[in-house]
Amino acid sequence: MSTIIYPSPIFGPVHSRRLGISLGINLLPADGKVCSFDCIYCECGFNKDHRPTLPQPSRQEVARKLEAKLLEMQAAGQLPDVLTFAGNGEPTCHPHFAEIIDDTIRLRDQYCPKAKVCVLSNSTFIHRQQVHDALMRVDDNILKLDTIDPLYINKVDRPNGTYDVKAIVERMKAFNGHIIIQTMFMRGECNGVSVDNTSEAFVGPWLDTLKSINPQQVMVYTIDRETPAQGLEKATHEQLDAIRDRVIAAGIPCTASY
Numbered sequence: 001m002s003t004i005i006y007p008s009p010i011f012g013p014v015h016s017r018r019l020g021i022s023l024g025i026n027l028l029p030a031d032g033k034v035c036s037f038d039c040i041y042c043e044c045g046f047n048k049d050h051r052p053t054l055p056q057p058s059r060q061e062v063a064r065k066l067e068a069k070l071l072e073m074q075a076a077g078q079l080p081d082v083l084t085f086a087g088n089g090e091p092t093c094h095p096h097f098a099e100i101i102d103d104t105i106r107l108r109d110q111y112c113p114k115a116k117v118c119v120l121s122n123s124t125f126i127h128r129q130q131v132h133d134a135l136m137r138v139d140d141n142i143l144k145l146d147t148i149d150p151l152y153i154n155k156v157d158r159p160n161g162t163y164d165v166k167a168i169v170e171r172m173k174a175f176n177g178h179i180i181i182q183t184m185f186m187r188g189e190c191n192g193v194s195v196d197n198t199s200e201a202f203v204g205p206w207l208d209t210l211k212s213i214n215p216q217q218v219m220v221y222t223i224d225r226e227t228p229a230q231g232l233e234k235a236t237h238e239q240l241d242a243i244r245d246r247v248i249a250a251g252i253p254c255t256a257s258y
């Protein structure tokens, strides 16, 4: 099975039709994964199989290497369209996440003012005021909410510590619309237990919760790469399109990626 451990603190750029040129910023160690979730679909693999020995990059190292990469891209005449915080786990767990966001916005303004700063997060640290405030300063604050069913979360997202989905949803509302919700839909089973969240029992309550959060956008997607758990299946195009259309009908812009 092939999983991906990204270089740190800078990786890419990756060219995509949807985002353009995306430069990755990985605040996790270069030789393993650190995440407050342990999703059965994680492209980095299971936490236990990728324990790092290296530390997280320092704030200074991130700024220095980001600036060096932007200078290199500037010289090549190909600056990024988006600076994306992602990589080997949860970026907001970095103790200096807020300061790194400020450094990144400063460097973005200096080298590529049209580029967006985008963060992909699992939402587990949004109760920290500094993390909340930093996410308010980025262009795209993309937060994971795969379901609102606690049993499903424990089975699929597998939080390491206490995770209270109701409290997370309340904190999502506190972004006052400056939030993009990202939701993984899939079918199949894991260890003989269904992990299908495409049925009405999951989609209906999730949609009601979205209306209460009132995000600027929703992104629904499905498995795209090999997964560490066996037996998972992609949601179908038809299922994703139907879910997307229900979100749009509720007045919230929504995209579906297959």
Ligand code: SF4
Pocket: 035, 036, 037, 038, 039, 041, 042, 043, 044, 087, 088, 089, 090, 122
């Ligand atoms: S939240 Fe993201 S990085 Fe963390 S385990 Fe899940 S998919 Fe992997």
